[in-house]
Amino acid sequence: MKVVIIGGVAAGMSTATKLKRNLGEQVEIVVYEKGNEISYGACGIPFYVSDHIKKGEDLIARTPEQFAASGIPVKIYHEVIAVDEVQKTVTVRDLVKNETFTDHYDKLVIGSGAGVNRFAPFNYPYNNLHEIRNVADGTLVKERLQDATVNHVVVVGAGFIGLEMIEACKKYNKQVTLVELSDRILSVMDEEVTSVLTEELIKNEVKVFTGFKATKLISENDNICQMVIANEEETITLEADMVINCAGIKPYTDFIKGVDKAANGAIIVNEDMETSISDIYAAGDCSVMKSSVTGALLYAPLGTNANKQGRIIADLIGGKERKPFKLIGSSALKLFEVDAAKVGISENEAKRLGIPYKANTITGNSYASYYGNEKVTIKVIYHADTRKILGAQAVGSGIVVPRANYYAIAIYSGLTVDEFGFMDLCYSPPFSGVWDTALIASNTAK
Numbered sequence: 001m002k003v004v005i006i007g008g009v010a011a012g013m014s015t016a017t018k019l020k021r022n023l024g025e026q027v028e029i030v031v032y033e034k035g036n037e038i039s040y041g042a043c044g045i046p047f048y049v050s051d052h053i054k055k056g057e058d059l060i061a062r063t064p065e066q067f068a069a070s071g072i073p074v075k076i077y078h079e080v081i082a083v084d085e086v087q088k089t090v091t092v093r094d095l096v097k098n099e100t101f102t103d104h105y106d107k108l109v110i111g112s113g114a115g116v117n118r119f120a121p122f123n124y125p126y127n128n129l130h131e132i133r134n135v136a137d138g139t140l141v142k143e144r145l146q147d148a149t150v151n152h153v154v155v156v157g158a159g160f161i162g163l164e165m166i167e168a169c170k171k172y173n174k175q176v177t178l179v180e181l182s183d184r185i186l187s188v189m190d191e192e193v194t195s196v197l198t199e200e201l202i203k204n205e206v207k208v209f210t211g212f213k214a215t216k217l218i219s220e221n222d223n224i225c226q227m228v229i230a231n232e233e234e235t236i237t238l239e240a241d242m243v244i245n246c247a248g249i250k251p252y253t254d255f256i257k258g259v260d261k262a263a264n265g266a267i268i269v270n271e272d273m274e275t276s277i278s279d280i281y282a283a284g285d286c287s288v289m290k291s292s293v294t295g296a297l298l299y300a301p302l303g304t305n306a307n308k309q310g311r312i313i314a315d316l317i318g319g320k321e322r323k324p325f326k327l328i329g330s331s332a333l334k335l336f337e338v339d340a341a342k343v344g345i346s347e348n349e350a351k352r353l354g355i356p357y358k359a360n361t362i363t364g365n366s367y368a369s370y371y372g373n374e375k376v377t378i379k380v381i382y383h384a385d386t387r388k389i390l391g392a393q394a395v396g397s398g399i400v401v402p403r404a405n406y407y408a409i410a411i412y413s414g415l416t417v418d419e420f421g422f423m424d425l426c427y428s429p430p431f432s433g434v435w436d437t438a439l440i441a442s443n444t445a446k
Contacts, residue, residue, distance in 0.1 A: 001027050003317065004090055004105035006080045007252075008033030009040065010303045011111030011284030013062070014310025016072045022318030029072050030103065032092055034079035037134050038064055043303050045138040046164035049145070050171045056135040083108065083256040085277050107279050107317050110256065110267060111310065114249040114285035114301060121217045122156070122245045126224050129217075130244045132161055141165075144242060145172040152177070152239040154227050155246060156214055158185035162246035163197070163335050166206055169244075170336075177207040177238055179229050181247070184210050186333070190346045192361050192379050193395040200338045209236070217243070249301060251286040262288045262297055271325070273313045281317075283309035292326035293344050293390055293411060294353055300329050330408050332401045341404035344391030344411045347381055356384040360417075360445040364437030366398025368429035374398030378441040380407070380417060387416040387445075394438075399431060403438040417442040 003019060005012045008031050016029050031038075039061040047053050064074040075092075081100070082091040090108070093100045116131040128150075130141050144150055145168075153169045155162050158180035169176045178185070178201065184194045185201075185208070201208050209229060216228035218237075227238045251266040253259075260268045260276040266288035273281045273289075284306035291298035308325050315322040332341040350357040359381050366374040376396035382389050392407035394400050410420045421442035427434060435443075 001106045001317075002104065003027055003029050003107045003109060004103060005029065005031045005109045005111060006090070006255075007031075007111035007113055007284070007286070008035075008038035008064075008074050008076070009042065009111065009113055009284070010306035011113075011286075011310045012109065013039045013067070014307045015109050015111065015281075015283065015313045016067070017070075018311045018314035019318055020070065020072055022314055022320060025071075027318075031067070031072065031074040032078040032080050032090070033074060033076050034095065035134060036076045037136065038062075038067070038074055038076065040135050041303065042133065045132050045135065046161060046168050048135070048138045049132075049142045049165065050168035051142070056139050059135050080112075081255050083258070083280075085256075085258045085280065088279070105279075108281070109310075109313055110253075110275075110280065110282040110286055111284045111306070112252040112255075112286045114251045116245055117248040117250045118245070119247070121214060122243075122247070124217075125222075126217065126219060126243070127222050128224050128240075128242045130242065132165060132244065132246065141242075141244065145169060145174065150241040151175055153242045153244065154179060154238055154240045155244045156180075157245065157247035158182070158210070159188075159246060159248070160186070160331065160333055162244075163201075163333060165244055165246060166201065167204075167334075167336055170204060170206070175205075175207075178209065179212050179214055179227070179238075180208075180210045181213050182210060186340075187348075188331070188346065189340065189342050189393055190348060190379060192377060193340050193342070193393050196338060196377065196395045197333075197335055197340060200336050204336050212236070249285065253286050256280075262299065264288075264299060266299055268297065272316055272322070273309050281313045283313055289327055291329060291345075293328050294349070294355065296353060298327055298329055300327060300331075302331065304330075326412055328408060328411050330404075332404065337397055338395065339397065339400035340393070340395040341401045342391070342393045343404050343408040344389070345381060346391055346393065347379070350381055350390065355390065357381055357390060358384050358445065360441060362437070362441050362444055363396075364440055365433055366396065366400070366437070367431065368433045371429040372398060376400050376403065376437055378403060378437055380441050380445060382417045382445060387418060389415055389417055389420060389442075392441075403436070406438050417445040421445075
């Protein structure tokens, strides 16, 4: 059996390595990757830029040579430009030789990922316009942040990567401005969380412009020097020695036409990562599947999901029983001295989907009150009728993300707020009060 894998990062290489372990010499695997970096931790790039991670190679799990030695050839600088689903072939362009050839497959795995959304006015390759999608991007930004002539940095987009990049830039004592089209930052979370994060940005001398659109870039010799932003009421010109575009991503799926796709171009898959066409699978940032909480399509481009999905594909192709996987939508953020996390759905999502819900928000201690004064705010979303937990968010200092993870397990297990409120959690003053704040958030749910 021959398996062609498109994309050499989390989803693709997770599939390849597990499939090779499952089938050994019974399977022929070839991986096509249009770049030259494979198997790297993309989520760690902002922390490499901030110099918390010293070397870019520390983000790379294995090289093409190491994969080849284990029987998995990885063809870098090879871009798949078309798929013939009937003949079971892929058309591949060798970007070095500028030659095109055809390869066949028995099973096709698409892990092509996603790229930065280069909408106007960010669709021209200015010298000081950057994006963060691979280690080379991070290296370039890191080097230029060390340039004393770079003083004003504008970050466009207040998602996870954008906010992490703001903190990275502040490590170099830059004047940082954030521009976000939505009326608040990190809109996947509710206002109780985003207001705390906004205050943390302002506390760290970041200029925040929400509800503004970048309308024009003013440049000299292909170097941006100013950015014009506007809303319905005013137009503002910002100084810019460097611009980092973090305003969303677009799945790389244009090369395949026959599969069902979502509105953003992501390939729709079922719980087995199967597409609408037999023998074609998709995983990672190029794919979208249903939320186990709502049943609606949920785009969750994270390495955690990509790795799990790749393993599921490998087990199914290899004839093994796959592990259960429920996509609930879990994510976390560190922003200066504040941590935030979200699992399941937000209140805004519950409203949008018409789900009968209730919400409860409390602020409590991260530790026993006599041990430390760090505070954490927890918001719980639960079904109005069944009282099953649908989502939770946490923000604050001290122990924050683990408390959200408690709720992730509760959602996975189908617990109600009443059942969760009496969970037998570990207790010691350095970790919580006698009643953990997470338990209080459920016990006070009306």
